Amino acid sequence: MGAVHMDHSRLSTIATAITGPVRRARNWLMGSRGRTTTDASLRQGERPEQLKQENDRLRRELKRLSDFLDTSSDVVWETDDRLTITSSDSELQLPANHIGLKLAEALGVNPLSSQRWMDYLQNLASRRPFRAFELSVRQADGCEAWLEINGNPTFARGRFQGYRGTYRNVTQRKLYEAQIAFLASHDPLTKLANRAQFHDLAARSLVSSGRHDGIAVLCLDLDGFKGVNDTLGHGLGDLLLLSVADRLRSCADPTDVVARLGGDEFAILRADTTGPDDVCRLAERILASISEPYVLDDHRVVIGISIGINVASRSKTKIDSLIKNADVALYQSKADGRGTYRVFHNEMNTRLQERRAIEADLRAALQLRQFELYYQPIVNIASKQIVAFEALLRWNHPQKGVVSPATFIPVAEETGLIVPIGDWVLQQACRDAASWSHHIKVAVNLSPVQFKCGSLEMSVTRALAGASLHGSRLELEITESILLQDEEITRGILNKLRVLGVQIAIDDFGTGYSALSYLRNFPLDKIKIDQSFVQDLNQSASAAAIVKAISELGKALDMTIVAEGVETAEQLTILGDQRCTEAQGYYIARPQPAGKLMQMLNDLSAVA
Incomplete structure (x- = not known):
């Protein structure tokens, strides 16, 4: 196809603009049979010199028009009064050499099922012009081609002679349009x-x-x-x-x-x-x-x-x-x-609405200072002395009261809000610990989401620096799910934290994979035995055996063993016999806000 694209209407505009003789030349080029007046009769009375000049000008204009048609992608065609194509300067022929109903039959088209075809045939029947009528034809090589047809009716002395017009191959454009439509959907x-x-x-x-x-x-x-x-x-x-x-x-x-x-x-x-x-x-x-x-x-x-x-x-x-x-x-x-x-089922909508309400409230809770830290003591079993406090997050909702961490922590993790909340916990816990005796540490739980965010080391550094607290007084408790993440990245983060002097404890040990490779491959300082084993110490010999095995393992690896969930004196005694190092639980003390820790320290010192 050529680089020039013009429809029939523009072609007609050009022809109209170039004098009467040029219009006659264009009709002659397109094979017009409607000419009834000879050049000689039109030139009666003109002098030979004038006629020669007119003929020269006609040849020039005819050459211009011929060059235009040669470079255009439009193919010129003409029909008789029965709509049969009688002339075309292209090998690309329409099926049945017809532009009317026979064309639809040759293409296997039912025109009654297509408004586009019905409009087209109505124009032909009414002898009206038509523009940009597109149809698909199968070429000799079996490939599909799309043609765009334009046509004008021709008349001589008021009698319909047929149609004259152009068509062009628009297959490439249709392919682009189909590709755009496909990508849109x-x-x-x-x-x-x-x-x-x-x-x-x-x-x-x-x-x-x-x-x-x-x-x-x-x-x-x-x-x-x-x-x-x-x-x-x-x-x-x-x-x-x-x-x-x-x-x-x-x-x-x-x-x-x-x-x-x-x-x-x-x-x-x-x-x-x-x-x-x-x-x-x-x-x-x-x-x-x-x-x-x-x-x-x-x-x-x-x-x-x-x-x-x-x-x-x-x-x-x-x-x-x-x-x-x-x-x-x-x-x-x-x-x-x-x-x-x-x-x-419908109950899911109710839960989702509750979750979204919690999420909206959580976003405001930090700014409104609705969070508070409670602290539960961890004691050395042998000396009965407090060695650390574990920071536990509490949310005091103005309408709902105290919201359980089991309710809001999963939502905070799913939404990523646990990252700013976790930063606040680190900062507040370090500030509180700075006012305690220098031998008492503070333990803070970390979420896997905080590890993934990539700024944990900076958060810990800011918290320690803001409270002027030495890193050795901070313990970070992680779960096994954190160790299941990318091993190299996780180990790198833990080593950087250890450089700050921070100790690392693995929490709820025994409830996950409990793989010994974790203890060997990661820089860990403490193992916290899950409370489910501690609670069964009185009734289950297997639970006692597991506690003993973990304690001996800790001793071999030079790691501290902490038992969670101690609720009776008997449990504490058994843990001591099993060479467990530290313990925490309701028997020792319930979590208390920071303001009541001094009284707790005095009470536990009196018991010891």
Whole structure:
């Protein structure tokens, strides 16, 4: 195709602008048969010299017009009064050499099913011009081509002679338009439907009919994808998303719509379902398939997936609630431990609203100074002396009273609010500890989220410096889940904290993996035995044996062993016999606010 693109209307404008003789030349070039007047008759009375000048000018204008048509992508055509093409200067012919109803028949088009075709044929029947009529034709090589046709009716002495016009090949433009339309409705990486397309198809499904009244949406979120993306790079992360998309397609039915909503979020629409059992079977297939290992560029990757399901009646559901409720069920699936699926029910909305209320209140709690630290003493079993206080966070809500940490800590971790809250706890605990006797330490619990945020070392440094507290008086308690994160990064963070003089304790030991490799590979100073073992000391010989084994292990590794949850004198005695170093629990003292610690110290000193 040439570089010049002009439609027939512009061509007519040019022709009109270049004198009467040039218009006659253009008609002659297009094969016009409508000329009834000879040049000689038009030139009667003109002198030979004038006629020669006129002819020279006509040749020049004719050459200009010919050059324009040669460089244009437009192909000129003409028909007779039966709409049969009688002339065309291109090998690209329309089927049946016809521009009317026979053309539709040759293309296999039912014009009654297309408003575009009906308008086009109506123009032909009424002998009116038409513009930019597009149609698809199959070429001799089997490839599809798109043509754009423009036409004007021609008349001689008021009698219809046929149509004259142009057409051009617009296949490349149609391909670009199709590509743009595809990208507007599909994810460019996985080629799945995108969020907008998924929403549109779900809305259409609600107003369509099916064999059953049930419609279902599954919202899916990958578990562990961010870790893969961060450690192995975005390139491998993209390969993982492609593999996940393929597995989801294979799990879904051909009539299901699989979409990528963004990031590692996917969704599936089942527009015709018999009910929850049908969709739960799909969810179980997805859980099994996605959890199978992936081998990507010689890396073995394992991830999981959480699924929220909403099954609803097509006749009783609106699009917003259809998708929103599936998302609520997904949140519940994550809250229940991930790697599973949950089907929406109305009680989930109530819990979600409560969670959002807690989140909103948490955001204001720091500014309104609603948080307070309570302290529970840790004593040396042999000397009965207090060696440390563990800082425990309390939230005094103005309307709800004291909110349990079990209620608000998970929300704070999910929203990331645990990071600024954790900074405040560190700073306040260090300030309080600065007023105690120099031999008493303060222990602060850390969340895995604080480790992931990347600024923990700076937070600890600021807290110690702000309180003028030596690092040796601060203990940081971590859980085994922190050690399960990237081993090299975690070890680096712990070593930097140790440089500050801070001691590291592993909390709730015995309830997780309790791998001995942790004790060997990480810089740890204390092991805190979970209270579930301590509470069973009186009745369970196995619990006593576990406590003894951990105590001996601690001694061999030169680590302090702390028993949590001591509630009776008998438990404390057994712990001493098992060579446990330190203990804490309600038998020793309940947590108290900072203002009551001096009285607690005096009471415990009197007992000792």
